[in-house]
Amino acid sequence: MQKILDMKIKVLRTEKEYNQACDKIYRLIQDNPDAIKPDSPEGEQLEILSLLVEKYEQERFHIAPPDPIEAIKFRMDQMNLKQVDVAPLFGGETRVSEVLNGKRALTLKMISLVHQYLGIPLESLIPGNKRIKLEPQRKEQLLSISSIRDYLKGSGKIALL
Numbered sequence: 001m002q003k004i005l006d007m008k009i010k011v012l013r014t015e016k017e018y019n020q021a022c023d024k025i026y027r028l029i030q031d032n033p034d035a036i037k038p039d040s041p042e043g044e045q046l047e048i049l050s051l052l053v054e055k056y057e058q059e060r061f062h063i064a065p066p067d068p069i070e071a072i073k074f075r076m077d078q079m080n081l082k083q084v085d086v087a088p089l090f091g092g093e094t095r096v097s098e099v100l101n102g103k104r105a106l107t108l109k110m111i112s113l114v115h116q117y118l119g120i121p122l123e124s125l126i127p128g129n130k131r132i133k134l135e136p137q138r139k140e141q142l143l144s145i146s147s148i149r150d151y152l153k154g155s156g157k158i159a160l161l
Contacts, residue, residue, distance in 0.1 A: 009048055012056040021049050021056075068106060069099070071124040072114060079118070089113040 012018045028036065028046050036043045066074070076086060083096045090096035090110050098104035106114075111125045134142065143149050 009045075009052075012052050018053065018056050021053050025049050025053065065121075065124045065127070068111075068125045068127055069102060071120050072118070073100065075118045075120050086114075086118070089117055 010017075012021055025046060028042055028049075032042060036046055038044075038047065065071075072086075076082075083100065084093055087093045087096045090099055090113075095104065099106060099110065106125065111122070114120055115122050115125060133139075143152075
């Protein structure tokens with residue numbers, strides 16, 4: 001293990017280690033009222049701890065993407081937009097109203113335009129459908145391929161199958 005300043009750097013495996021790393025990040029930020037320079041010992045420690053905390057959180061805390069309509073409404077609120085402002089992305093004022101009120105589904109064209117002009121990630125606009133599943137035999141066939149299995153394990157998606 002490498003020591004940077006006064007902390008041993010290692011993979012976070014327990015909640016206690018995670019909490020200690022978060023506390024250390026907080027103390028580093030609070031103890032340095034001026035910006036921490038990236039190439040300083042404190043900057044190096046902050047970056048490494050942040051990466052370790054991020055990895056721990058990705059492995060343990062699955063955050064589901066928001067509902068696509070809620071994501072659009074949230075971005076509209078952030079950008080102070082009204083329905084009339086985004087109507088061209090949906091094909092008109094009536095259509096945007098129908099979509100935002102759940103009476104009409106988003107089309108692929110709408111999703112592409114909303115992503116392009118409002119910057120909403122595609123993952124937030126295309127909801128995963130948990131009802132769509134592979135038959136067990138086909139799932140087993142896919143998971144027998146090491147590259148697919150490794151991808152799903154690495155992305156945390158294998159648990160969702």
